[in-house]
Amino acid sequence: MSAALDTRAAPQSPSGGTLELSGIHAGYGDFQALFGISLRVEPGEAVGVVGPNGAGKTTLLRVISGLIRPTAGTLRFGGQDLARTPPHQLPALGIAHVPENRRLFPHLTVEENLKVGAFSPAARAHFAERRDRVYDLFPKMKQRRHQLAGTMSGGEQQMCAIGRALMCAPRILLLDEPSAGLAPIVVKQVFDLVRRIREEGLTVLIVEQNVAQVLRVVDRAYVLETGRVAAEGRSSELAADPAIRRSYLGGH
């Protein structure tokens, strides 16, 4: 009783929070996508989730940001149980999610996209300051601030989507396939950005098929196969693992 009250009384510890999944089962209707996933991301850490198509990576992120409710298992962030938190309250708790395919609002300008990202009352108060920070991070966005988001290149759109997610001043950033559909040179730019973001101290959980790139950015990674954790470890260990190399790194 008192423990439950405690976690609610201090939901936003300034030092950031640990994301902790334990025994998560989830799916869509009758289709089960995740079978007992346990995963942990410490504050300041960058963690990757890799695996083939259909392994349940996107589902995992959707569970964390509340778009899908787990059927079993627990989900905690900073000690707080998120099982009953409505998804739209998560940005205010410090969880930002850059969804698969970016999902920008193509008919809004870059700056309007950032504005939607700053919708929660707490974020509105800091809009100008955070916007300027995003523009520092992505100077191109500043040049294009009045351009419709849909008219930009894929890489620019990915940066805009990350910028939009940063507008709520998150403690953890969830990135879903940030490299999907981008040219190799752009992929490199995107991962450089991710590295800079985490160097500023932000916790990052990144889901990727581009295993080689992601292992260069993250500290640790989980390998997901058909909804289960098949392997986990430090990125250097995984990169060296022959089985992983064979399956995901093309054996080079």
Place this chain on the structure above:
Amino acid sequence: MDPFLLEAIVNGILLGGVFALPALGLNLVFGVVDVVWLCYAELVMVGMYAVWFLYTQLGWPLPLAFGACLPVVALLGVLLHLLVVRPLLAAPPINQVLATGGVLFLLQGAMTLIFRTDFRSLGVDMPPMEVGEIFVSGTKLAAFCAALLGAAVLWAFLKFTYVGTAIRAIARDREVMPLMGVDPQRIYLIASAVGGALAGLAACLLVVQLDVHPFVGLSFGPITFMICVMGGLGNMLGGFLAAFLMGIIVSVGGFWGTTEFSYVVAFGFFIVTIFARPRGLFAR
């Protein structure tokens, strides 16, 4: 130019202003909530009764009655959303349409019970203006200006506020909204209130031009739907422009042909639009 033709064109533009507000409101709600309020013209009708009642029966000053009409109809929009639309959000569109269609008859019936079928008039009239050889109704011109003003305020709301920006965003991608910290249910509610307020404003502008009776929605409801579809359902700017286009078609068509013929032209144009540009005349 033939002064009478010019008068017909001017009247068409003024008429477009009258159609524009309900078209905007209907499009706003459809764009955000993805449900067609079939009873939209009846919300306007209730607003017209509200103004008539406050002004002629309770003796309120007219501006005050107008001022009260907006929140009253906005509240009606909120209730419509909470009681009828929200429980059916996951239902097939046909159920939603049938339900709001049911509200249409409910409102007609309720107003018939309360006010009977009598035609009610405010008895307010502004003097006509004679510009050169053409006559312009002062009432219509005032209504037109108020409609433009209302549209401008709506535009500013959608363009510059957080909620307005979220409304424009949700019209394109509702699933991603929670990730932005936006509660879609709240946006639906706000859009319903704004849609209701627009119906209230339309009521203020119409009540000075048309008599109020429980079936007055028939006069402008169907054409409002046509305008929305022509402009592209959910496309606010498209609907706004289509309202003026329709006003001019009806007016000039009636001038060259007959009043009846003008509606044939308007409907013909509508049908051609549906086939030629099913996403609306102004779809990008």
Place this chain on the structure above:
Amino acid sequence: MKAFGSTRRGLLQAGAALTIPATVARAQGPARGGDPLRVGVMTDLSGPFAGAGSQPLFWGAEVAIELFNERGGVDGRPVQAITADSQSKADVAINEMERLLGQERLEVVTGIYSSAHAVPLSGRFEQARKMMWITSAIATAVLKDKNFRYVFRPTVHSDQYGEGSISAIADNAQAKLGIAPDKVKLGVIYEDGPYGTGVAAAIEANARQRNMPIVLKEAYSATAPDLSTLVTKLRRERPDIVLQVGYNPDITLFLRQAKSGGLRFKMLIGHGAGWSQIDRLSETFGQDVNYMCNVDPAATQMLDWSKLQPGVGDLAKTFMDRFQAKHKLSDPPTHASMGFNNTWIFLEHVLKPAVRKTGGMTADALREAALEVDVPTGGTIQGYGVKFAPPGNPMAGQNERSIAVVMQFENGKSKVVWPAALGQPVVMPLPASNAYAAR
């Protein structure tokens, strides 16, 4: 696009599903013993027609049935009204007719306000061999060349409206306007249903007979949201006299837009329906409708009751007293008189003899009784007599003795101005004080 497709389909289905007829209460007169005689009364108690005369039409019929029952019904058998509200919609009227004839097994239905309903209904009554007793719908086309045997109309038909207004203009043009009758320019505007179309055709035929020029003849929908283009065109054509055939919202819309559109004329003559509702029009337009005219069967209070057949004046007075006590209208509209009078003609001159003769009230017995009715002029509270055109006549079922008069509004009251023998001199052109008066 998916949502859009479903929505359009939805609109259609919603439209179809929601025309379910309203459940209708049964009005019952005070019973006196004996099986009640069940008579259908179908009027529009909701929708645009209700405010354009159908409501007072029903109230008039109601008073007739109450009075008839108080006076003993038919030898102690009271009349029981089975009412139906056709809601100003033709499809509802048809469904309600099916109910009245099918479920309720009625032999006769009275009422029927609108010609738009009477046209589709009449054929069905004829086919079902049940009596349709039209107390209001006036389009000539309802009966003309149909050779119906079960459809009767004691009230006027639309050709008589055209005859009334055109004759009144022709009779007064030279003396009042200083214009030869064949130089008076007419503008004819009318709602586009069978009623407006029928009356407008009669106006045109009568005008042509007298070589009167019609500068504009145009139909519009009674629910049109705007008539300003029509006003513009009238202003361009400059008619001396505007003749309108309309319901209610369209008349007020036209008058309002005509005023702000700068339309001026020497006289405006309405032709029943909305123009019959002088109380309403005065309430909305005040002095602006003063001295405008209307063609209709006379409301009973416009007549000199002492000139009617013996006893008819007393009936008129009883009706007026009851109606005014119940509904508080200073000048009850013509439709109130029509509702009472035409229902009374049925009860007294058709139902009573038929029941007495055959002991029952089959449609065939009623029909035979109707064909035998012979009430002289002055024999009803609206001044006309009753004699139905027999089968074989092009207007079979029409009361050949019906009369439409032209009346003029003067300070909220109507007075008869045509035929000259019945009325007073007309005030024409509109006095300069009138907002629409040509200057």
